Amino acid sequence: MVTTATALGLTVVTLVVFTLLGIRASKGHVESVEDLITARDSAGEGRTTATLVASVMGVWILLSAPEAGAVFGIAAVVGYGIGEALPMAAYAVIGPRIRETIPEGHSLTEYAYVRYGDAMYAFVLLVSVSYMFVFVAAELTGISLALSFIADVPQWQTAILVGGFVLIYTGYGGLRASIFTDTIQAVIVFPLLVVTFVGSILALGGPGAVHDGIVAADPSLLDPTAPDGIRFGIAIALAVLGAELLNQTWWQRIYAAENAGTVARCFRNATLLNGLIVALAALLGVVAVGNAAVENPAVAFFTLLEGAAPEWIVLAVVLLALLLVMSSIDTLFNALASVVTADLPRLLDDPDDRTLAFGARALTVVVAVAAVLVSLEARSVLELFLFADLLGAAVAIPLVAGLFSESLGGRGALVSGIAGLAVGAAYFPFPLGVGEAIRAVPVLETLLPAPDGLYLTAFAGAFLVSGLLTVVLARLSAGTYDFDRLTREIGRLDDSGSDEFPGESVPAAGSGEAGEKTRER
Structure with a gap:
């Protein structure tokens, strides 16, 4: 067992090093709010892939x-891998379309406002911010549980340390700091994950011994055709796809x-890499069940380490976990800040660059504090993630469809998203006692179906209902959307040296509105 002092020491050193790296990399490069939240056109193929x-x-x-993997076996391993690969493959197509139709954009919410109007904008804003906030809370919950299990580090200490240090360099350097630290973390993380996996297998006696242990404990985990595993694997694939399509990151x-x-190119690269990495990580859960007494599947891998791994592997895992949580939390802090900052020019009266940058940083602080508080109560990272994923599964199709369909209107997109969310929520086994509270309401108790513990009905229902309604309502619509509006009405926040105020743009020639200014949002 690694001592508390050793784990805390490694944690603080790692956090300090990456905080200094993030600050140094962004120093002198963040001269406007545009630099802070978009770092536009600054990353080449290697850094973007990383x-x-x-x-x-x-x-x-x-x-x-x-x-x-520990609960549902090989089918869940495959499902998780496919689930992480699918959104990257989708963005290889969607990403260039976003740059083509909204060349000076920043966030999915400003797109939702211009494309669909107030109501859909408010719905997308609520869902996307909720999803990313839950993601942050789940990450802090995860690292807190991990260090508590490995070295008895109090959860509040881990959450405050990680959240606080990441807040420092993201608040200072924004997206540039995040991309720079991500690049270093990606280079270190994959070898560490491989070393951890191989070291754990060898510590357990080799592949043969590991296989025999799984067969003895629960042979169904190795059955790719196990019905429960397949259902959960498909649910996971749908859940991750929907969530990532709504991720401002x-x-x-x-x-x-x-x-x-x-x-x-970079999203195609990530399709393969992300799928393989996540499948490998999920496989560790299957290994754990066969070779350790796993009482709590939420910490299955760490239970395996406690029983079989030498101290150097445990320390490698602590470092791996820290790098992983920093790489995702700094990304989410920036994503949340950019969503709100891009909307401030519409909500305030011509805010200057300093006001916008302050708003971005202030929101990041609020999110960090709230996420730390939530993380102290949560116990299962998977439950938190699945709850967040449900939000994305319901809204993803109507949101993305607006990039390609001229006929889908704001009302049709909103109805599709709400209907999908309602169906998914009806079958979802909510965490933290929320489900029990909902079903305790007298009227709802008799109307709601039994929750699906394997999640397939919830996620498939959300996807199918929202998707089908999107197609039907688009066909029934008589309107035709002018995609040039996205270019005219969404522009840079820093004024780009023009004579216009931030938040205003001049319509393109030939639009029939020459000489008039159009409010951007």
């Missing part, structure tokens, strides 16, 4: 992915990449 990998690889891959990186070609 940040696409590091941004999604949070500490959850050592907790929720192994938890799924990727919209930021689409604009940070050098050009549309870089975006497409």
Whole structure:
């Protein structure tokens, strides 16, 4: 067992080093709010690929992915891998389209406002911010549980240390600091994960011994055709796909990449890398069940370490977990700040650059504090992530469809998203006692169906209902959307040296509105 002092010492040193690296990398490069939240056209193929990998690889891959493998076996391992690969493949197509239709954009919420109007904008804002906030809370929960289990570090200490240090360099350097630290973290994380996996297998006596242990404990875990495993695997794939399509993280990186070609290539690279990494992490849960007494699947991998791994492997895992949680939390802090900051020019009366930057940093602080508080109460990272994923599964299709369909209107998109969320929520086994509270309401108790413990009905229902309604309502619509509006009405926040105020743009020639200014949002 690693001592508390050793784990805390490694934690503080790692946090300090990356905080200094993030500050140094961004010093002198953040001269406007645009630099802070978009780092536009600044990342080449190598750095973009690295940040696409590091941004999604949070500490959850050592907790929720192994938890799924420990409970549902190989089918869940495959499902998780496919689930992480699918959104990257989707963004290889969607990303260039976003840059083409909204060349000066920043966030998915400003797109939702201009494309669909107030109501859908408010719905997307609520869902996307909720999803990213739960993601942050789940990451802090994960690292707190991990260090508590490994070295008896109090959860509040871990949450405050990690949240506080990441807040320092993201608040200072914004997206540039995040991308720079992501690049270093990606280079270190993959070898560490491989070393951890191989070292654990060898410590258990080798592949043969590991296989025999799994067969003796629960042979169904190795059955890829196990019904429960397949159901959960499909649910996970749908859950992750929906959530990532609503993740502001990727919209930021689409604009940070050098050009549309870089975006497409890097997302294709991430399709393979992210799928393999997550599948490998989920497999650790299957190994754990066969070779350790796993009482709590939420910490299955760490239970395995406690029983079999030498101290050097445990320390490697602590470092791995810290790098993972930093790479995802700094990304989410920036994503949340950019969503709100991009909308401030519409809500305030011509705010200057300093006001916008202050708003971005203030929101990051609020999110960090709230996420720390939530993390102290949560016990399962997987449950938190699945709850967040449900929000994305319901809204993803109507939101993305607006990039390609001229006929889908704001009302149709909103109805589709709300209907999908309602169906998904009806079958969802809510965490933290929320489900019990909902079903205790007299009227709802008789109307709601039994929750689906394997999540397939909830996620498939959300996806299918929202998707089908999107198609039907788009066909029934008589309207035709002018995609040029996205270019005219969404512009830079820093005024780019023009004579216009931030938040205003001149319509393109030939639009029929020459000589008039159009409020941007």
